[in-house]
Amino acid sequence: MPPAMLADTALAESAVTVSIPHSTTPTILLIACGALAREILAVIECNGLTGMALECLPATLHNRPEHIPEAVREKIRAARGRGIETVHVVYADCGTGGRLDRVCEEEGVTRIAGPHCYAFFDGLDDFAARADEEIGAFFLTDFLARQFETLIWKGMGMDRHPDLRDLYFAHYDRVVYLAQTDDPALDAKARAAADRLGLRYERRKTGYGALADFVQRAASSGC
Amino acid sequence: MSDEEDDIVLSELSNEELVQQMHDDLYDGLKDEILEGVNILLERGWAPYKVLTEALVEGMRIVGIDFRDGILFVPEVLLAANAMKAGMGILKPLLAETGAPKQGKMVIGTVKGDIHDIGKNLVSMMMEGAGFEVVDLGINNPAENYLEALEKEDADILGMSALLTTTMPYMKVVIDELKAKGVRDNYVVLVGGAPLNEEFGKAIGADAYCRDAAVAVETAKEYMSQRMHNQ
Ligand code: B12
Numbered sequence: 001m002p003p004a005m006l007a008d009t010a011l012a013e014s015a016v017t018v019s020i021p022h023s024t025t026p027t028i029l030l031i032a033c034g035a036l037a038r039e040i041l042a043v044i045e046c047n048g049l050t051g052m053a054l055e056c057l058p059a060t061l062h063n064r065p066e067h068i069p070e071a072v073r074e075k076i077r078a079a080r081g082r083g084i085e086t087v088h089v090v091y092a093d094c095g096t097g098g099r100l101d102r103v104c105e106e107e108g109v110t111r112i113a114g115p116h117c118y119a120f121f122d123g124l125d126d127f128a129a130r131a132d133e134e135i136g137a138f139f140l141t142d143f144l145a146r147q148f149e150t151l152i153w154k155g156m157g158m159d160r161h162p163d164l165r166d167l168y169f170a171h172y173d174r175v176v177y178l179a180q181t182d183d184p185a186l187d188a189k190a191r192a193a194a195d196r197l198g199l200r201y202e203r204r205k206t207g208y209g210a211l212a213d214f215v216q217r218a219a220s221s222g223c
Numbered sequence: 224m225s226d227e228e229d230d231i232v233l234s235e236l237s238n239e240e241l242v243q244q245m246h247d248d249l250y251d252g253l254k255d256e257i258l259e260g261v262n263i264l265l266e267r268g269w270a271p272y273k274v275l276t277e278a279l280v281e282g283m284r285i286v287g288i289d290f291r292d293g294i295l296f297v298p299e300v301l302l303a304a305n306a307m308k309a310g311m312g313i314l315k316p317l318l319a320e321t322g323a324p325k326q327g328k329m330v331i332g333t334v335k336g337d338i339h340d341i342g343k344n345l346v347s348m349m350m351e352g353a354g355f356e357v358v359d360l361g362i363n364n365p366a367e368n369y370l371e372a373l374e375k376e377d378a379d380i381l382g383m384s385a386l387l388t389t390t391m392p393y394m395k396v397v398i399d400e401l402k403a404k405g406v407r408d409n410y411v412v413l414v415g416g417a418p419l420n421e422e423f424g425k426a427i428g429a430d431a432y433c434r435d436a437a438v439a440v441e442t443a444k445e446y447m448s449q450r451m452h453n454q
Contacts (some may be wrong), residue, residue, distance in 0.1 A: 061299070065417070093388045098420030115388045131336055131389075135363060157298025161252075167301055171338045171362055 008147050011037050018054040020044055026053035028218060032090035034059035035143040036117065036211065039180055040090060043212050049219040053084070059143070060151070065095035069103040076107045077090045088218040089168055090211070092116045104137045112214040117141060121209040136173035138199065142180040145190040153196065165197060174200040180208055242278050249282035250289075252302025254309045261310045271317035272324070278306050279314075280352040287349075287437050297341065304345050304393050311348065324354045327447045330372045331382035332360030334393040339386035342416060342436075346382060348435040355380075355443060366393075366400040373401075373410060378448065380443055383429075385416040395427035402428075411446040413439060 007204050010016055011034030018037055020026070032040055034056040044052060057071050068091065076087050089104055089111040104111045116138040119127040143199040144151065175194035179186065187203055194201035233256065236244055241260060248256040257279075264274045283403075287305045289295040295303075302363040329350055333343050340362050347357045358376050362366050373381055381401075394414050401407040414429045424432030431445065433439040 064293075095386070095388060095418045097388055097391065097420060097423065099420075119389075135336065135338060143437075157302075161298065161302060164298055164301060164304075167305060167341075171340070 001035060003060070006038055008143065009150065011056060011143075012033065012147055012151060013056060013058050013060055016056045018056065019177060020052055026051055027084065028052045028086045028088070028221060029079045029084045030054045030088050030090050030218060031072055031079075031213070032056050033059060033062070033117070035062065035141070035147075035152070036090055039142070039208055039211055040215055042209055043215040046218075047212075047216055047219070049216065050195070052219060055079075059147075060155075062094065062151075063155070066099075068094055068096050071097045072100060073103045076103075076109055086221055088214070088221070090214065092120060109136075110218075112210065114210065117211075118178060120178065120211055121206045121208055121216075122204070123206070134174075134176065136171060137202075138172050138174070138197065139167070140177045140190050140193060142183070142186055145177060145186045145193065148189065148193040149171075165166045169197055169199065170197055172197070174202055177203045178206045179203055180206065204220070233259055238264070238267065238269075242281075245278040245284060246282040249279065249306055250286055250299075251305050252299060252306050254302075257306040257310045257442065261313050265313070265317070271314045271321055275311070275314050275318065275323075275352055279310050280349065283307050283345075283349060283352070284437055287345075287435055291435055294393060300345070301341055302360040304341070304348060307348060307352075308344075311351065315351075326354040326444065327357065327379040327399070327450075329359070329380040329382055329443065330358045330360065330369060330376055330378045331384070332369060332372075333362040333365040333384045333386075334390050335363055335365045336393060337385050337387050337390035338362040338453040339384070339416075342386065343382075343384035346384070346415065346433075346436045346439050349440050350382075350443065353444065354384065354438045355440075366397045369397050370400060370404065370406075373406075378410065379447065380411045380413060382413045382415070382439070384414075386418065388418050391416065391419055392427075394429065398428045411443070411450070413441060413442060 016034060024163055027050055030040060030052060034052060037056045040054055055075055061068050072089055087109045089109055091100060091111060092114045093100055094116055114124050121141060153159055173202060175197060177190035191201045233241060245257060245260040261274055284299060286295060290300050331343060331347055333340050347359050351357050358372055360372055369381060383394045383397060385394060398412060412429045413431050413433055414424050415433045421431055421432045431442045433442050
């Protein structure tokens with residue numbers, strides 16, 4: 001699928017192969033969560049990186065993390081079957097409790113460090129340092145701000161059962177939007193999400209955080 | 224269907240049909256119907272413990288199986304748990320009066336740094352449903368909360384929950400603290416939460432990792448009967 005047509009709903013629900021401009025004969029494969037597709041492409045494009053292919057698993061796997069490790073393994077093996085040896089996994093641990101790391105180790109591939117994408121966008125050390133203070137924070141990224149309605153509001157059943165909001169969010173006090181880009185429309189969406197959850201709103205520009213370094217290093221790993 | 228019609232239907236059912244209907248209503252997260260069903264069974268002279276186990280716990284056991292098998296997801300489980308909680312609100316004071324069987328006492332809480340609590344609440348409820356007394360410390364608990372409560376409550380079991388990869392290691396901190404105080408062996412330590420597994424439970428020195436609430440109840444019962452045996 002060409003980048004311009006990357007629909008969020010497709011990224012949320014299906015496995016998507018993203019074609020990257022100027023990467024006609026890729027030797028490096030990135031296997032990523034659909035929630036990171038646009039951000040990875042942005043890093044590739046703005047750094048003029050070449051030689052990479054990007055395959056995404058559905059972002060909804062996020063809610064079924066027990067299926068992530070084997071889904072990633074399958075993609076790695078399929079790539080090896082096509083002769084692509086250099087593979088990088090752009091998934092945080094994502095609640096697999098170390099099982100994804102074990103797959104990466106067994107298959108001999110690297111993974112971006114961190115427990116979840118919120119932490120690597122924010123910067124792992126900064127995120128950890130703020131953990132106590134932000135214990136009541138619910139985080140949004142660009143992807144989640146765009147997909148809040150589908151993945152959170154509807155996905156968690158709050159459209160059908162508004163009472164669920166209080167059961168989920170009773171202990172939360174704020175939404176922190178970790179913004180990858182400066183986009184007033186997304187800022188407005190994130191603020192509306194906070195309002196809907198009845199939580200105070202904060203925006204923090206993170207840019208691509210540790211994702212940018214990881215993708216750039218991946219680009220030079222193919223030789 | 225209006226509430227009034229529902230009333231008529233529920234109270235016209237035989238006991239067996241009503242219990243079956245309550246399992247369905249619990250599955251569908253229908254709190255009002257569950258409250259009504261509980262009251263009807265009590266009016267018909269059912270012991271509170273019988274209502275609890277046959278109508279609510281059994282219904283929730285079915286929900287648990289379908290959640291484990293990926294047929295139900297979090298919202299449905301949470302609605303079902305909420306309906307069961309409402310039913311238990313009626314039964315709990317009555318259970319205390321009528322002297323239902325007592326299994327043991329558990330202190331449970333989500334560990335420091337973590338505020339996920341749906342699974343922990345479900346485990347608390349199913350443990351109560353199985354006759355355990357449960358002291359729920361809520362979320363974000365540092366080690367001292369667990370240690371104080373265990374001592375104060377003279378508990379038999381410690382339950383810890385974690386849903387984040389970053390917070391699961393804290394369970395070891397709590398267990399090590401129990402060891403340092405020389406009280407580790409006074410308690411059965413059960414741990415749970417989606418990112419955990421059996422290997423992790425062993426590595427941190429817990430007595431058992433429990434995949435879900437049903438396993439938690441079975442495991443707790445086994446340990447309690449071993450304890451009785453050894454005393
Ligand atoms: C529901 C949910 C939420 C709800 C929580 C509502 C609440 N009040 O708890 C909301 C939407 C608010 C939420 C928020 C966040 N979440 Co959340 N959440 C989940 C989700 C989808 C389901 C968890 C759940 O409730 N399951 C239902 C219950 C019934 O199951 P359970 O918890 O596993 O419990 C059962 C067993 O494990 C066991 N058990 C559980 N505890 C215990 C204890 C004992 C003693 C025993 C014996 C057994 C036992 O028995 C239970 C019943 O059968 C998981 C994904 C997943 N599938 O696990 C992510 C997940 C845990 N969340 C995650 C994340 C990242 C977050 C956020 C940081 C996201 C954000 N955008 O900000 C925030 C947390 C912020 C903060 N300040 O801490 C990640 C964790 C990733 C990681 N590396 O650790 C997960 C894995 C999703 C993902 N893949 O990214 N979340």
